[in-house]
Amino acid sequence: MRRRIMAANWKMYKTAEQTTSFFEQFIPLLDPNEACRIVICPPALSIPAAVSAASGTQIRIGGQNCYWGKEGAFTGEISAEMLRAAGATWVILGHSERRQHFHETDSDVLKKTQAALDAGLSPIVCIGEKPDEHKAGKTNDVIVRQFAAGVAGLTEEQFAKVCIAYEPIWAIGTGNVATPEIASAAHKLIRCEAEKRFGAEAAQQLRILYGGSVKPDNIKGLMREPELDGVLVGGASLDAHSFAAIVKSA
Numbered sequence: 589m590r591r592r593i594m595a596a597n598w599k600m601y602k603t604a605e606q607t608t609s610f611f612e613q614f615i616p617l618l619d620p621n622e623a624c625r626i627v628i629c630p631p632a633l634s635i636p637a638a639v640s641a642a643s644g645t646q647i648r649i650g651g652q653n654c655y656w657g658k659e660g661a662f663t664g665e666i667s668a669e670m671l672r673a674a675g676a677t678w679v680i681l682g683h684s685e686r687r688q689h690f691h692e693t694d695s696d697v698l699k700k701t702q703a704a705l706d707a708g709l710s711p712i713v714c715i716g717e718k719p720d721e722h723k724a725g726k727t728n729d730v731i732v733r734q735f736a737a738g739v740a741g742l743t744e745e746q747f748a749k750v751c752i753a754y755e756p757i758w759a760i761g762t763g764n765v766a767t768p769e770i771a772s773a774a775h776k777l778i779r780c781e782a783e784k785r786f787g788a789e790a791a792q793q794l795r796i797l798y799g800g801s802v803k804p805d806n807i808k809g810l811m812r813e814p815e816l817d818g819v820l821v822g823g824a825s826l827d828a829h830s831f832a833a834i835v836k837s838a
Contacts, residue, residue, distance in 0.1 A: 590795050592811075592838045593751060593818035595627040595712060596825030597652060597680055597799075602630055604637035611641035613828035622646065624818065624838035627678045627712075628825070632666055639675030650678030650712070653686060656699035668700075668707035679704050680820070682714045682738060684757045694737030701738070705746050712751045712797065712820060713739055715778070719758035727756070731777050740785045747786050751795045752778055753820040759800030761822060768813045771798045775815035804833040811837050 602610065607630050618626075629650040630638045638649045655665035671679060681704065682697035697713060704711045715738065717730040731754070742750065754774045759766050766774075775796045783791035798810055799820035810816055818838065825831040 590793065590817050592624040593627060593712075593795055593797055594624050594831075594835045594838050595650070595678075595680075595753075595797060595818065595820045596629060596831055597683070597820055597822050598628070598630045598634075598826060599652070599685070599822060600631055601826055602634055604634045607634040607637040608641050610826075610828055611638065611647075614832060615642075615645060615647075617828060617832035618645075618835065622835065622838075624835065626835055629678065629680055632671075632674075635671070635674045635676050648677050649675060650680060651676045651709075652680050652683070654679050654681070654700055654704055654707075654709075656696075656703040658703070668704045668709055672707045672709060676709065678710045678712065680712045680714065680753075682734075684714060684716060684718075684755055684760060688757075694734055697738040698741045701742065701750065702746065705742075705749055710749060710751065712753050714753045714755050714799070714820070715739075716755040716757050716800075722756060722758045727774065728777055731774060732781060735778060735781045735785075740781075744786055744790060747782075747790060748793065751797060751817075753797040753799050754778060755799035755820065757800075761801065763801050765801040765803075765806050765810075766798070768809045768816075771810060772813040772815045775813075779815070802834065804830055804837075807834045807837040 626647045651671040654668040686692045701711045715734040717727045795817040797818045797820045802819045802821045803824045
């Protein structure tokens with residue numbers, strides 16, 4: 589059985605001090621024998637504080653982005669190796685906000701994923717359709733295209749180390765969470781595409797997370813779907829009690 593992953597994307601929230609405070613509240617709320625994998629991705633400058641605060645627990649820390657180059661004249665960028673050196677072991681790549689605001693392409697996502705894997709990070713690669721694409725019934729077309737361009741270029745060995753997060757952009761931060769049925773159908777399609785490219789065993793081992801307005805009051809319905817291997821949580825992960833409730837629903 590695939591181990592579920594409950595991941596938090598803090599986006600551009602929380603200083604190092606606020607990060608430490610979060611963990612002081614969050615850790616006592618957890619079951620020490622929690623069966624799922626917990627991954628928290630704070631802003632880059634707060635990663636060391638998160639790593640320190642999570643020391644001795646099963647919580648893993650990740651970055652929210654990385655550049656594909658190892659080093660060089662790339663002002664403002666952070667390499668996968670730098671994240672690893674700071675104590676991160678995971679990284680979110682291809683998030684819709686990166687695609688929208690910073691014009692990242694599927695090709696960019698593939699190169700970043702390869703760089704992350706080379707550095708020993710576990711990537712969570714995000715895919716999902718825009719509101720207009722959703723309304724036009726193009727969800728499946730978008731999933732197939734983004735998978736083909738941003739994930740299928742990996743080797744079988746690389747693919748085995750990747751998680752995918754299905755994040756319908758029309759649901760992110762809007763409160764309009766996809767129904768469990770909609771999410772499950774998208775996850776089945778992703779798994780089908782994985783099987784076509786990497787084989788049945790690799791597809792069955794692939795962990796696919798759902799992201800998009802996940803909250804304590806809708807997590808149980810989502811987790812009833814066997815195709816959902818966890819969630820990537822935004823705003824609801826910023827509060828210790830809220831995210832703890834989500835984790836416990838795994």
